[in-house]
Amino acid sequence: MTQVLVLGGTGWLSGRIARRWRDAGADVTCLARGARPAPEGTTPLAGDRDDPHVFDDLRDRKWDEVVDISSRADHAAAAVDALGDRAEHWTYVSSMSVYSDDVTDRLDESGARHAPAQPGDEYDYAAQKVAAEDAVITLAERAFIVRPGLIVGAGDPSDRFGYWATAFARAGVEPVLVPELAGRSAQVIDVDDLAAFLTAGLRHGIVNAIGDVHPLVELLSGIRAAAGHTGELLEASDEWLEAHGVQYWMGERSLPLWLPADMPGFMRRDNSAYRAAGGSFRPLETTIRAVLDDERARGLERERRAGLRRDDELALIDRLTSS
Incomplete structure (x- = not known):
């Protein structure tokens, strides 16, 4: 054995x-x-x-x-x-x-x-x-x-990917604050795909384990559609978000998946070695649905390790639209 x-x-x-x-x-x-x-x-x-x-x-x-x-x-x-x-x-x-x-x-x-x-x-x-x-x-x-790279899926303790499922689900017909989306990318791997890869055989060498590159706007649109959000997406510039104390990427009072403009390669890594070694990816829609179900089960208003509280987000939206 x-x-x-x-x-x-x-x-x-x-x-x-x-x-x-x-x-x-x-x-x-x-x-x-x-x-x-x-x-x-x-x-x-x-x-x-x-x-x-x-x-x-x-x-x-x-x-x-x-x-x-x-x-x-x-x-x-x-x-x-x-x-x-x-x-x-x-x-x-x-x-x-x-x-x-x-x-x-x-x-x-x-x-x-x-x-x-x-x-x-x-x-x-x-x-x-x-x-x-x-x-x-x-x-x-x-x-x-x-x-x-960024590992995502149900139960994610970092709350990064799950923040967007929560943000769109809780907003409903109301607006959601997002960073500037043009030219930005996202690259994730489902935790179960990674676990399957790590246990499918005894491989050797070094491998980047990450999914394909997606425009950030398309990824967020997919999460938004799954959550049934029909409100407006309000884009704020990097400068505006930084000036109002919103952090990049992770942590308290952040917009996850948002990266500085001088890091364009961070979410655009090569994954050909992973594919060549037998790594596979479930449909992104499957991951999104699992994360959304998990976020709803755990509570959309729970304390989170990343993202914005809804009251804080609405206050920022008010400032953005009134400036």
């Missing part, structure tokens, strides 16, 4: 990976802090990766596959150091944030990366992922590094 160790296995993506390996007949162990349950049918093992002895109970086993999605380089390096010689294959889920070039159109896996994080550096997500990749690359032909 295939022996799989998922470092995590209780989160949004890692839980799906653990379940898919389980469903494929593997013996799956999930090493996690224990705050959330591991998927049924897997073996949970409680452990804090800040603990230098966290891997002690795993060193005496051989692993056909180890999967790590950590965004801390010290955690990734410690896992490789402890278990690298016990693993036949190692999958690391990195990020396309590792690329330092956000301008080039259709950048592939050869693109230059940011400098890796060094011990003692202030936390920086991209630099941490680069340093984690460097640790995994030492496993040479046993390593597989996947660089997803």
